[in-house]
Amino acid sequence: MQHFNAEGEKLSLKSVQPRGFYFSSQERTIIGNGLRHFISIPAQGGEELHSELQKEISRCFKKEIERGVxxxxxxxxxxxxxxxxxxxxxxxxxxxYSNRPDLNNEPNVLGSINDFGVVSKRSKPNESSFKEAVDKAVGKFKSTELEKAVLSRVLEIELNSDVDVEQILTRLIKQNPKGFHFSIPQPDRSVLVGASPELLIRKEGGSIYSNPLAGSAKRQSNKQQDKITSEKLQGSVKDNYxxxxxxxxxxTQLSPYCQTLHVPQQPSLFDTPTMWHLATSIEGELKDAQTNALQLACLLHPTPAVCGYPFNLSHDAIKELEPHDRGMFTGMVGWCDAQGNGEWAVTIRCGKVRDNSVRLFAGAGIVDASCPNAEWAETEAKLGTMLDAFGLKEQEVA
Structure with a gap:
């Protein structure tokens, strides 16, 4: 079977040439090297075992088991x-590994990065266009049944020297110890790297766990002001909605697959070094423990946290209002094994790196009460995770 990328170019093992694969959480670290199989089949319908994606994965796993894995x-x-x-x-x-590598014995990690100079930068869309898109989205809430749409932007940066992706990944792990960290080579010779705070699904045996985030506020340097900010977020009608x-x-999506499912009535606060989020820890036991992690991830993806609600209307709004292709941003990243266990995170707080070119991504959930200025500021704050990893200040790329 032949597979093609978005530009219609044929993909093959030779065209991929990966430099290594990495995914880590507080639960487990997966490090891969070398390449046995590359799968580019789209994930549409991937929640079904008879889908083309699941059948291809099963075929590849079978080959590996036959060779003794x-x-x-x-x-x-x-x-x-x-x-x-x-x-x-x-x-x-x-x-x-049962956890991630310990970086506490590497005190120079945060200070060891090269001092990058910004040669050029561009936001797509720019600030005025993004705010105009927010206004248009809010207008749709009044004229259609659309209730939420997530709008994103890309910050394209050209640096004065090539990027060492391993160094950026190490800094992301050090700076964001609670995150889901990843470095995945792409067919266009770029590398997708990031530190997502959001778990889409984890499956181990018959147990599942999901920790969706929606509703955000920027962390404050002043401790008292930061506490006030978190309390405002927790009490925000807009963000709770x-x-x-x-x-x-x-x-609703997980219930038919579970014999038990616990969903807290109220969200809790979840913090990263740059953001506060509203989070809900969802736990359950599957009716059929053979349902694999990727099936469940495909069932949930994309959630209203990265697309909107209802799905069709929000997806259409994104296609209309966003001037760029998101690619892997707000997709999912992770791993699964032949036993059906796995862990998939939402691909946010991330960037694509190729030589000295960097593309960073950020988005904001738009609802009826959204303010264009506040939503733009939220995307600026969310870019902070990756900018910090590059040793860049917000004002340097503003």
Whole structure:
């Protein structure tokens, strides 16, 4: 079977040439090297075992088991648009740890990065266009049944020297210890790297866990002001409404697959070094423990946290209002094994790196109460995770 990228170019093992694969959480670290299989089949319908994607993965796993691999592992990413090519790998060699590497004994990690100079920068869309798109989205809430739309932007930066992706990844791990960290090579010779705070789904045996985020506020340097900010977020009618749309949708989708499903009535606060989020920890036990992690991830993706609600209307609004292709941004990234276990995070707080070119991504959930200025500021704050990893200040790329 032949597979093609978005530009219609044929993809093959030779065209991929991965430099290694990495995914880590507080639960497990997966490091892969070498390449046995590359899968670009779109994830559309991937929640079904008879889908083309699931059948191809099963075929690859079977080949690996036949050559003596006890429990083959798949690692990679799936784009926001599930009709676009996936980027999934079965590595030749995989090392799995029960936690992530300890960086506490590497005190110079944060100070060791090269001082990058910004040669050029461009936001797509620019500030005025993004705010105009927010206004248009709010207008749709009044004239249609659309209740939420997530709008994103891309910050394109050209630096004065090539980027060492491993160094950026190490800094992301050090700076964001609670995140989901990843470095996944792409067919266009770029590398997708990031530190997502959001778990789409984790499956181990018959147990599942999801921790969706929706509703955000920028962290403050002053401790008292930061506390006030978190309390305002927790009490925000707008943000709680946005969050509830996400939780209700995920619960509705998971319920038919679960014999038990616990969904807290109220969200809790979740913090990263740059942001406060509203979060809900959802736990359940599957009716059929053989349902694999990627099936569940495909069932949920994309959630209202990255697309909107209802799905069709929000997806149409994104296509109309966003001037760029999101690619892997707001997709999902992670791993699964031949036993059906796995972990998939939402691909946010990330960037694509190729030589000295960097593309960073950020988005904001738009609801009826949204203010264009506040939504732009939210995207600026969310870019802080990746800018910090490059040693860049917000004002340097503003």
């Amino acid at each position: 006890d429990n083959p592992i798949l690692i990679g990413c799936i784009p926001f648009d599930v009709s676009a090519p996936s980027c999934l790998y079965v590595p030749e060699n995989v090392t799995s 946005e969050h509830r749309l996400v939780i209700d949708q995920i619960a």
